[in-house]
Amino acid sequence: MIDQQRLWDERAARDYDTPGEGMFAPDVLDRTVERLARLADGGRALEFAIGTGRVAIPLSAAGVDVSGIELSHAMIARLREKVGEAEIPVVQGDMTTTFAGRDFSLAFLVFNTIANLLTQDEQVECFRNAARHLRPGGRFVVELWVPQLRSLAPGHPGTVEVSRPGYLLVDTYDTIRQLVISHHVRFGPDLADGSDARMSRTPQRYVWPGELDLMARLAGFDLEARWADWDGEQFTADSRSHVSVYRLAGPG
Structure with a gap:
């Protein structure tokens, strides 16, 4: 059993924010928000x-x-440094069971986060929980990476996904259980704790697009659209990620 509170602790919350860079870069964030x-x-x-x-x-x-659900106390504390509860209410809890109200027109789960749920059953329950929150015809949007199993060399269940100054990301795969461990290695003189290097690991359960669609149908959704990115580019066999829009049964 993974202790998610320990995994997403104060240091993880601090490292998560990279203003103006990476996933916080305006060319990424502006398209997502729009x-x-x-x-x-x-x-x-x-x-x-x-x-x-x-x-x-x-x-x-x-x-x-906008309202939110978040498991990590540290992440919520970081959010509260920026905005108050009146502006963006947040319910602390697991996204598979926690309830934050009804009659939303949109629920969304971005940046591969559904993969943080490490079993198929939990991922199905996430879809069902989204359905509980949405009005008929409401949408559930999931942004998720496509498993890069084609890049695995025979006998080598790992890939280097990112290599740049100060950061290295290595993914190792368990193809039987559809699990991947991301090994994040940060190094260089700018580490806040003064060390030469620091490593953290995040486990994920990868999901193929077709499997995700079946989870959606079990919860009462139909696939409305799938794009390769937030710009709406066509999703192809070579796409490394997708933005999938599911519509809940009913008018809308």
């Missing part, structure tokens, strides 16, 4: 695993009424 605002269609939005507010804060600033 697309989600359109999909909300004037209604309320709920972010599963809201984290430190990377998407929720600018989405709220764009005029969308």
